[in-house]
Amino acid sequence: MLGRAFTVTRAFTLTASCTASCCTTRLFSSKKLLPQLLPQLRPIIPVSFDDFRVLPKAQRDEVIKLWQQMGGGDKRDVKKWCIDVTNGMEATAKTTKTTTETIETTETTNTQQGYILRFDGGSRGNPGPAGSGYVIYDPDGSEIHAGWKFLGERTNNFAEYSGLIEGLEKAKQLGVVGTAEGDSKLVISQMTGAWKVKHPDMAVLKQKADEVRGNWDFKWIPRADNARADEVANIAMDEETDGEC
Structure with a gap:
Protein backbone atom coordinates (compact mmCIF):
# COMPACT_ATOMS: atom_id res chain seq x y z
CA MET A 1 0.00 0.00 0.00
CA VAL A 85 -9.23 9.27 -17.06
CA THR A 86 -11.77 10.61 -19.53
CA ASN A 87 -11.46 13.47 -21.99
CA GLY A 88 -12.97 16.52 -20.30
CA MET A 89 -15.21 14.58 -17.87
CA GLU A 90 -14.97 15.07 -14.09
CA ALA A 91 -16.32 13.00 -11.21
CA THR A 92 -15.56 12.31 -7.60
CA ALA A 93 -14.83 8.79 -6.35
CA LYS A 94 -17.72 7.23 -4.44
CA THR A 95 -15.44 5.88 -1.69
CA THR A 96 -13.74 9.21 -0.97
CA LYS A 97 -15.40 10.65 2.14
CA THR A 98 -12.76 13.21 3.06
CA THR A 99 -14.47 15.99 1.14
CA THR A 100 -18.04 17.12 0.62
CA GLU A 101 -17.23 18.41 -2.84
CA THR A 102 -19.17 16.69 -5.60
CA ILE A 103 -17.92 16.91 -9.16
CA GLU A 104 -20.54 15.80 -11.65
CA THR A 105 -20.21 15.08 -15.32
CA THR A 106 -21.98 17.90 -17.15
CA GLU A 107 -23.63 17.76 -20.52
CA THR A 108 -21.87 19.88 -23.09
CA THR A 109 -24.04 22.80 -24.13
CA ASN A 110 -22.46 23.08 -27.56
CA THR A 111 -22.60 19.80 -29.46
CA GLN A 112 -19.15 18.48 -30.31
CA GLN A 113 -18.71 17.09 -33.82
CA GLY A 114 -16.75 14.23 -35.35
CA TYR A 115 -17.46 11.43 -32.85
CA ILE A 116 -17.98 7.77 -33.72
CA LEU A 117 -20.64 5.56 -32.13
CA ARG A 118 -20.33 1.84 -32.77
CA PHE A 119 -23.13 -0.46 -31.66
CA ASP A 120 -23.87 -4.17 -31.68
CA GLY A 121 -26.29 -6.73 -30.33
CA GLY A 122 -26.71 -10.46 -30.25
CA SER A 123 -29.16 -13.21 -29.35
CA ARG A 124 -28.14 -16.76 -28.50
CA GLY A 125 -30.99 -18.67 -30.06
CA ASN A 126 -32.70 -15.82 -31.93
CA PRO A 127 -34.86 -15.44 -29.99
CA GLY A 128 -32.87 -16.27 -26.89
CA PRO A 129 -30.74 -14.62 -24.20
CA ALA A 130 -29.80 -11.30 -25.77
CA GLY A 131 -27.51 -8.39 -25.05
CA SER A 132 -26.58 -5.06 -26.61
CA GLY A 133 -23.49 -2.90 -26.47
CA TYR A 134 -22.07 0.36 -27.76
CA VAL A 135 -18.77 2.27 -27.74
CA ILE A 136 -18.21 6.00 -28.29
CA TYR A 137 -14.93 7.33 -29.72
CA ASP A 138 -13.71 10.92 -29.84
CA PRO A 139 -12.46 12.51 -33.09
CA ASP A 140 -8.94 11.26 -32.33
CA GLY A 141 -10.17 7.65 -32.15
CA SER A 142 -9.86 7.31 -28.37
CA GLU A 143 -12.62 5.40 -26.58
CA ILE A 144 -14.45 7.69 -24.16
CA HIS A 145 -17.43 5.55 -23.15
CA ALA A 146 -18.82 2.03 -23.44
CA GLY A 147 -22.05 0.46 -22.26
CA TRP A 148 -23.88 -2.86 -22.35
CA LYS A 149 -27.32 -4.17 -21.39
CA PHE A 150 -28.85 -7.61 -20.86
CA LEU A 151 -32.19 -7.76 -22.66
CA GLY A 152 -33.64 -11.12 -21.65
CA GLU A 153 -35.25 -13.28 -24.34
CA ARG A 154 -35.07 -11.20 -27.50
CA THR A 155 -34.24 -11.44 -31.20
CA ASN A 156 -30.96 -10.40 -32.76
CA ASN A 157 -32.55 -7.43 -34.55
CA PHE A 158 -34.08 -6.20 -31.30
CA ALA A 159 -30.64 -6.37 -29.67
CA GLU A 160 -29.00 -4.49 -32.54
CA TYR A 161 -31.54 -1.68 -32.38
CA SER A 162 -31.20 -1.55 -28.59
CA GLY A 163 -27.45 -1.05 -28.86
CA LEU A 164 -27.99 1.87 -31.23
CA ILE A 165 -30.69 3.50 -29.11
CA GLU A 166 -28.67 3.22 -25.89
CA GLY A 167 -25.61 4.61 -27.62
CA LEU A 168 -27.50 7.56 -29.07
CA GLU A 169 -29.02 8.33 -25.67
CA LYS A 170 -25.59 8.37 -24.03
CA ALA A 171 -24.17 10.50 -26.85
CA LYS A 172 -26.96 13.02 -26.28
CA GLN A 173 -26.03 13.18 -22.59
CA LEU A 174 -22.39 13.77 -23.51
CA GLY A 175 -23.33 16.41 -26.06
CA VAL A 176 -21.53 14.75 -28.96
CA VAL A 177 -22.53 13.92 -32.53
CA GLY A 178 -20.98 12.26 -35.54
CA THR A 179 -21.41 8.93 -37.34
CA ALA A 180 -23.13 5.85 -35.91
CA GLU A 181 -21.60 2.66 -37.28
CA GLY A 182 -22.87 -0.91 -37.05
CA ASP A 183 -22.60 -4.26 -38.82
CA SER A 184 -26.39 -4.76 -39.01
CA LYS A 185 -27.46 -3.99 -42.57
CA LEU A 186 -31.09 -4.04 -41.49
CA VAL A 187 -30.66 -1.37 -38.81
CA ILE A 188 -28.36 0.87 -40.85
CA SER A 189 -30.48 0.56 -44.01
CA GLN A 190 -33.66 1.39 -42.10
CA MET A 191 -32.05 4.36 -40.35
CA THR A 192 -30.82 5.78 -43.67
CA GLY A 193 -34.17 5.18 -45.34
CA ALA A 194 -32.78 2.71 -47.88
CA TRP A 195 -35.05 -0.06 -46.55
CA LYS A 196 -38.66 0.24 -45.47
CA VAL A 197 -39.69 -0.88 -42.00
CA LYS A 198 -42.28 -3.62 -42.45
CA HIS A 199 -42.35 -5.56 -39.16
CA PRO A 200 -44.42 -3.88 -36.39
CA ASP A 201 -41.79 -4.63 -33.74
CA MET A 202 -39.08 -3.04 -35.88
CA ALA A 203 -41.31 -0.01 -36.46
CA VAL A 204 -41.48 0.61 -32.71
CA LEU A 205 -37.70 0.36 -32.37
CA LYS A 206 -37.13 2.56 -35.41
CA GLN A 207 -39.37 5.21 -33.91
CA LYS A 208 -37.41 5.14 -30.64
CA ALA A 209 -34.15 5.47 -32.55
CA ASP A 210 -35.52 8.39 -34.57
CA GLU A 211 -36.47 10.19 -31.36
CA VAL A 212 -32.82 10.29 -30.23
CA ARG A 213 -30.97 10.31 -33.56
CA GLY A 214 -30.41 14.06 -33.61
CA ASN A 215 -27.92 14.99 -36.34
CA TRP A 216 -26.12 11.64 -36.42
CA ASP A 217 -25.16 10.04 -39.72
CA PHE A 218 -25.31 6.26 -40.19
CA LYS A 219 -22.83 3.93 -41.83
CA TRP A 220 -22.57 0.15 -42.26
CA ILE A 221 -19.22 -1.43 -41.34
CA PRO A 222 -17.95 -5.04 -41.58
CA ARG A 223 -18.26 -7.20 -38.48
CA ALA A 224 -14.47 -7.31 -38.17
CA ASP A 225 -14.42 -3.54 -37.62
CA ASN A 226 -17.02 -3.77 -34.87
CA ALA A 227 -15.15 -6.08 -32.49
CA ARG A 228 -15.17 -3.75 -29.48
CA ALA A 229 -18.94 -3.21 -29.53
CA ASP A 230 -19.37 -6.97 -29.97
CA GLU A 231 -17.13 -7.51 -26.94
CA VAL A 232 -19.23 -5.38 -24.61
CA ALA A 233 -22.48 -6.85 -25.96
CA ASN A 234 -21.15 -10.30 -25.09
CA ILE A 235 -20.41 -9.14 -21.55
CA ALA A 236 -24.14 -8.49 -21.19
CA MET A 237 -24.99 -11.98 -22.46
CA ASP A 238 -22.23 -13.78 -20.55
CA GLU A 239 -22.95 -12.15 -17.20
CA GLU A 240 -26.62 -11.25 -17.70
CA THR A 241 -25.98 -7.77 -16.39
CA ASP A 242 -26.02 -4.10 -17.38
CA GLY A 243 -23.04 -1.78 -17.11
CA GLU A 244 -21.09 1.13 -18.51
CA CYS A 245 -17.70 2.74 -18.27
Missing part, protein backbone atom coordinates in the same frame (compact mmCIF):
# COMPACT_ATOMS: atom_id res chain seq x y z
CA LEU A 2 1.12 3.55 -0.63
CA GLY A 3 1.84 5.58 2.48
CA ARG A 4 1.70 9.27 3.12
CA ALA A 5 5.09 9.63 1.50
CA PHE A 6 3.40 9.13 -1.90
CA THR A 7 4.11 12.47 -3.58
CA VAL A 8 2.84 14.44 -6.52
CA THR A 9 6.09 13.60 -8.27
CA ARG A 10 5.26 9.90 -7.90
CA ALA A 11 1.81 10.59 -9.29
CA PHE A 12 3.29 12.26 -12.35
CA THR A 13 5.56 9.27 -12.85
CA LEU A 14 2.63 6.90 -12.50
CA THR A 15 0.59 8.89 -14.98
CA ALA A 16 3.35 8.80 -17.57
CA SER A 17 3.99 5.10 -17.01
CA CYS A 18 0.37 4.11 -17.48
CA THR A 19 -0.12 6.43 -20.42
CA ALA A 20 2.76 4.78 -22.22
CA SER A 21 1.91 1.19 -21.38
CA CYS A 22 -1.89 1.14 -21.37
CA CYS A 23 -3.43 3.87 -23.47
CA THR A 24 -3.43 7.65 -23.70
CA THR A 25 -6.62 8.19 -21.72
CA ARG A 26 -6.53 5.71 -18.81
CA LEU A 27 -4.91 5.43 -15.41
CA PHE A 28 -5.69 2.44 -13.26
CA SER A 29 -5.69 1.65 -9.57
CA SER A 30 -7.38 -0.46 -6.93
CA LYS A 31 -10.34 0.72 -4.93
CA LYS A 32 -8.29 0.17 -1.78
CA LEU A 33 -5.51 2.46 -3.02
CA LEU A 34 -7.88 5.16 -4.13
CA PRO A 35 -8.20 7.16 -0.88
CA GLN A 36 -4.43 7.69 -0.84
CA LEU A 37 -3.93 7.96 -4.58
CA LEU A 38 -6.80 10.29 -5.44
CA PRO A 39 -5.58 13.40 -3.53
CA GLN A 40 -2.32 13.26 -5.46
CA LEU A 41 -3.99 12.82 -8.83
CA ARG A 42 -6.84 15.30 -8.48
CA PRO A 43 -4.62 18.39 -9.06
CA ILE A 44 -3.30 16.79 -12.24
CA ILE A 45 -6.23 15.09 -13.97
CA PRO A 46 -9.98 14.49 -13.46
CA VAL A 47 -10.76 10.91 -12.44
CA SER A 48 -13.75 8.62 -12.04
CA PHE A 49 -14.45 4.93 -11.43
CA ASP A 50 -14.51 2.51 -14.37
CA ASP A 51 -15.19 -1.21 -14.68
CA PHE A 52 -12.01 -3.23 -15.22
CA ARG A 53 -13.57 -6.19 -16.99
CA VAL A 54 -14.35 -4.44 -20.28
CA LEU A 55 -10.69 -3.76 -21.01
CA PRO A 56 -8.85 -5.85 -23.61
CA LYS A 57 -6.70 -8.59 -22.05
CA ALA A 58 -3.44 -6.87 -22.99
CA GLN A 59 -4.48 -3.75 -21.08
CA ARG A 60 -5.67 -5.79 -18.09
CA ASP A 61 -2.24 -7.44 -17.92
CA GLU A 62 -0.58 -4.02 -17.98
CA VAL A 63 -2.85 -2.83 -15.17
CA ILE A 64 -1.99 -5.84 -13.02
CA LYS A 65 1.71 -5.25 -13.65
CA LEU A 66 1.39 -1.60 -12.68
CA TRP A 67 -0.62 -2.54 -9.59
CA GLN A 68 2.15 -4.87 -8.44
CA GLN A 69 4.79 -2.20 -9.04
CA MET A 70 2.79 0.12 -6.80
CA GLY A 71 2.90 -2.43 -3.99
CA GLY A 72 -0.49 -4.04 -4.42
CA GLY A 73 -0.71 -7.70 -3.54
CA ASP A 74 -3.98 -9.38 -4.44
CA LYS A 75 -4.79 -9.45 -8.17
CA ARG A 76 -8.47 -9.78 -7.32
CA ASP A 77 -8.49 -6.23 -5.98
CA VAL A 78 -7.15 -4.64 -9.13
CA LYS A 79 -9.54 -6.67 -11.27
CA LYS A 80 -12.50 -5.09 -9.49
CA TRP A 81 -11.87 -1.43 -10.09
CA CYS A 82 -9.92 1.04 -12.18
CA ILE A 83 -9.77 4.80 -12.54
CA ASP A 84 -10.88 6.06 -15.93
